[in-house]
Amino acid sequence: MKSYQKLTTDSTQVPEAGEDNVDGRPLCHQKLSAWWLGGGLLMVAALLSGVTVWVLGQIWWSQHGTPPLAKCVSIPEDLRFDCYPERNTVVTQELCEARGCCFVDSEQSSGSTNGVPWCFYPPDFPSYTLGSVNETELGLVGFLTRKAKAYYPKDIEKLQLSVEFETDTRLHVKxxxxxxxxxxxxxxVPPVTKKEPFGLIVKRKTSGTVLLNTTMAPLFFADQFLQISTLLPSSYLYGLGEHRSNFLHSLEWNTLTFWARDVPPTESFNLYGVHPFYLVMEKTGAAHGVFLLNSNAMEVALQPAPALTWRTIGGVLDFYIFLGPDPNLVVQQYQQVIGFPAMPPYWGLGFHLCRWGYGSSNETWETVKAMRNFQIPQDAQWNDIDYMEGYRDFTVDSQKFGALPQMVEDLHKHGQYYVMILDPGISSTQPPGSYWPYDEGLKRGVFINNTQGEPLIGKVWPGLTAYPDFSNPDTHQWWLENLNRFHSIVPFDGIWIDMNEPSDFMDGSSEGCSQGKLDNPPYVPAVLGGFLSAKTICTSSRQSTSAHYNLHNLYGLMEAKATASPKAIKSDALIKLREKRPFIISRSTFPSQGKYSGHWLGDNRSSWKDMAWSIPGMLSFSLFGIPLVGADICGFSGSTSEELCTRWMQLGAFYPFSRNHNTQDEKAQDPPAFSPAARTTMKEALEIRYSLLPYLYSLFHRAHLQGDTVARPLFFEFPKDVATYSIDKQFLWGRGLLVTPVLDPGVDWVVGYFPRGLWYDYYTGSLVNSSGENLKMAAPLDHINLHIREGTILPTQKPGCCTVISRGNPMRLIAALSQNANAWGDLYWDDGESLDAFAKGDYSYLVFNVTQNTFTSAVLHSNVEATHVTVDVLTVYGVGEEPKIVTVNGKEWPFSYLTNQVLTVSDLQLSLSQGFSIQWK
Incomplete structure (x- = not known):
């Protein structure tokens, strides 16, 4: 890169490779410059906000032909990018070389061939040429021209490239x-007004780390095949959902597929949702993220170079690059694009109970009464599809669930809530005039159509069904009216939307699918079943805005928006029905889903392995901007054991969304179904959760306000500690509470990693002073290990049987002192259900501090809700010497002090709405 020939420039000198400025000025203050470089590269460069960005236009002179074997063998196996990714095809040398690619079989390879492609691109494979480049307000626009025809049909010869630095930390490449x-x-995406130009390849100034480098393999852009590859700066890659895998992805020739699919969570399969976003931890401890805004079927091929290849069969290549550099900031920057999650109602953070197979409303009701009898906290009771008549939406089985309205009324009298399931498939087989949802939907034309313009008919639980087209604004109004009619019979409080990939038991439709290109594209990503309509509707189906081929992965998102959205065109569904915050849980999800719903991790199994898998699943959805997430506690299918369910209830008490749910024809797994000892342990775990709800609710407020994570991987708080990068059997709530569950049978101990610093046992205040090490801890069956990070103040509350009760109970504040005897915490408090409470100022916000042996509570904003709550106890962990005197607002106060350095001040009865000070000397 020493051979420069100037083409156009507004600078006065040519920069040396790696140079940061020209004329003594930062390059970000100059106009873009273009240069010829030795090696056939056209480069446009600029510098901004600590990042050097280059656009490299690759110029290729060779045409298709057989590459020399020596050139092919010389390419390291880790850097071999697959030229023949099609499955169900035996790749021969003839087929490979017909594409102009290298063919090296296992006998010619020097190392392991497990996953290494035999057919791969040579270094001079024909690609696109970067032509004219023009400046824009935010960056540049250029054109790419393909000089040699590619091997996929309808290859697009001329592309437009736009590069915009939308903010100081967000790069948009399209x-x-x-x-x-x-x-x-x-x-x-919220508009931006930044007007500082830049160029492309992305490289950090401080570390020299290259975040994006797409020059190692050719760009493809055909009508139904788009491909682009990049090297990665490290192997620490996260995100890319929804898949069942370790939180840290394996790059050993691993392919991840993105196509919403109804299938119980299984390794290596495409699951319910699609989230083409990844986060990389760099070797320096910095982080960045990349988001491909594309809704078509796709796959991501990972290889140990480390490198990544995106392949999609439609749309455009629309990338957002988030520069962090802190992993928390990466996720916040991502959510600035897709939207911050909704603030859940307070009761939504309580404990939920459900099963498919209660059999009747009376049996459901008896389960609720048993929970009350044993004083086990519960906020919401759910029903699965068995409450319906013939599994038809918006109906009630009058024989078995005739008392459902009375049960819901009883729940409401006890401060509890009711949630029921809805599937998108609308029964199409009832006699005309007998089923309003289908009759009216047919009249209004709200269903997805086949290629002949008639409603596409598939099959789900009620039998033959039509599918609402939630891309159609008219469907939103029809959906609202259905909800309104049902709410007048059963006044539900939340909705569980399931089967919304959408699922179809017929693989396509009752009439099959077309033979056209949408149902039979030239390239099919590695979807489960091998074809796009496997267990879903035909991709040629017609929706109001596009073919289902383009909208399939958006179906769950569009249904969630129609059900809950405050911005829906004609319907606000739950908002209009209840005039309170909606509570929606969805199975299928897409980026921005957190604005409308939470998510549960699907139809898991009652196994120890499935319990362990729930933690990386939960952490992944934290990255995706859907913090309200959890797995079916004790497992959905199969029968649990008492030990497994006890351990899972302890873990599930720390899912942000906590629900116990199982299937029909299996033994009950609600807490009252077990022995007194197990039932007591489950109750105690839930009481810990209810005690911590003020802290959890405040975390959700931060998620809603600025995109913070709730359940958090350890490396988010300790990005310099490489030992945390692969941990997915522990997690944090926010920055301050470490959860270490038992995930194995027959043990009374657990090993957990403690990053460097002070950690206090949540229950006793006993101290762990860690140098960054794994520690073995006692974990009898009635105990889950919890530790508070130094410098943290947790607001807790005496638990009640439900959140309506616990919200009025006195608070206990727990301060865990740092090594310099400081601590910090905060509390967000409102009525727990009103819409836009923060925007309207109807909330209280308090900041807690400990400095110089003084605890202070400062009220930064207050409303009437805080006047109903008192602070009764302050507990301080890590007080090195027994105080001689404690004062509360200057008045001497009794206290207790334990030898494990725990100070407790009780009977305070201080109003939460007024600031106070507690000092010890």
Missing amino acids: ITDATSPRNEVPLE
Whole structure:
């Protein structure tokens, strides 16, 4: 890179490779410059906010032909990018070389061939040429031209490249057809006003780390095959959901597929949702993220170079690059694009109970009464599809669930709530005039159509069904009216939307699918079943805005938006029905889903392995901006054991969304179904959760306000500690509470990693002074290990049988002192259900501090809700010497002090709405 020939420039000198400025000025203050470089690269460069960005236009002179074997063998196996990714095809040398690619079989390879492609791109494979480049307000626009025809049909010869530095920490790169519009995801991204130009490749100034480098393999952009590859700066890669895998992805020739699918969570399969976003921890401890805004079927191929290849069969290549550099900031920056999650109602953070197979409303009711009898906290009771008549939406089985309205009334009298399931499939087989949802939907034209313009008919639980087209605004109004009619019979409080990939037991439709390109694309990603309509509807189906081929992965999101959205065109569904915060849990999800719903991790199994898998699943959805997430506690399918369910209830008490749910024809797994000892342990775990709800609710407020994570991986708080990068059997709530569950049978101990610093046992205040090490801890069956990080103040509350009761109970504040005897915490408090409480100022916000042996509570904002709550106890962990005197607001106060350095001040009865000070000397 020493051979420069100047083409155009507004600078007065040519920069040396790696140089940061020209004329003594930062390059970000100059106009873009283009240069010829030795080696056939056209480069446009600029510098901004600590990041050097280059656009490299690769120029290729060779045409298709057989590459020399020596050139092919010389390419390291880790850097071999697959030229023949099609499955169900025996890749021969003839087929490979017909594409102009290298063919090296296992006998010619020097190392392991497990996953290494035999057919791969040579270094001079024909790609696109970067042509003219023009400045824009935010960056640049250029054109890419393919000089040699590619091997996929309808190859697009001219592309438009736009590069925009939308904010100081967000880079937006988009590649699309220069002449014809293509499918794009209608994501509402807040506008930006930044006007500082830049160029492309992305490299950190401080560390020299290259975040994005797409020069190692050719770009493809055909009508139904788009591909782009990049090297990664490290192997620490996270995100890319929804899949069952370790939180830290394996890059050993691993392919992840993105196509919403109804299937019990299984390793290596595409699951219910699609989230094409990844986060990488760099070797320096910095982090960055990349988001491909594309709703079509796709796959990501990972290889140990480390490198990554995106392949999608439609849309455009629309990338957002988030520069962090802290992993928490990466996730916040991502959510600035997709939207911050909704604030849940307070009761939604309580404990939920459900099963498919209660059999009747009376049996459901008896379960609720048993929970009350044993004083086990519960906020919401749910029903699965067995409450319906013939599994038809918006109906009630009058024989078995005739008392459902009375049960819901009883729940409400006891401060509890009711949630029921809805599936999108609307029964199409009832006699005309007998089933309003289908009759009216047919009249209004709200269903997805087949290629002949008639409603597509598939099959789900009620039998033959039609599918609402939630991309159609008219469908939103029809959906609201259905909800309103049902709510007048059963006044539900939340909705569980299931089967919304959408699921179809018929693989396509009752009439099959077309033979056209949408149902039979030239390339099919590695979807479960091998074809796109496996257990879903035909991709050629017609929706109001596009073919289902483009909208399939958006179906769950569009249904959630129609059900809950405050911005829906004609319906606000639950908001209009209840005039309170909606509570929605969805199975299928897509980026921005957190604005409308939470998510549960699907139809898991009652096994120890499935319990362990729930933690990386939960942490992944924290990255995706859906903090209200959890797994079916004790497992959905199969029968649990008492030991497994006890351990799972302890873990599930720390899912942000906590629900015990199981299937029909299996033994009950609600807490009253077990022995007194197990039932007591489950109750105690839930009481800990209810004690911590003020802290959890405050974490959700931060998630709603600025995109913080709730359940948090350890490396988010300790990004310099590489030992935390692969941990997915522990997690944090926020920055301050470490959860170490038991995930194995027959043990009374657990090993947990403690990053460097002070950690206090949540229950006793006993101190762990860690140098960054694994520690073995006692974990009898009635105990889950919890530790408070130094410098943390937790607001807790005496637990009640439900959140309506616990919200009025006195608070206990727990301060865990740092090594310099400081601590910090905060509390967000409102009525727990009103819409836009924060925006309207109807909330209280308090900040707690400990400095110089003084605890202070400062009220930064207050409303009437805080006047109903008192602070009764302050407990301080890590007080090195027994105080001689404690004062509360200057008045001497009795206290207790334990030898494990725990100070407790009780009977305070201080109003939460007024600031106070507690000092010890």
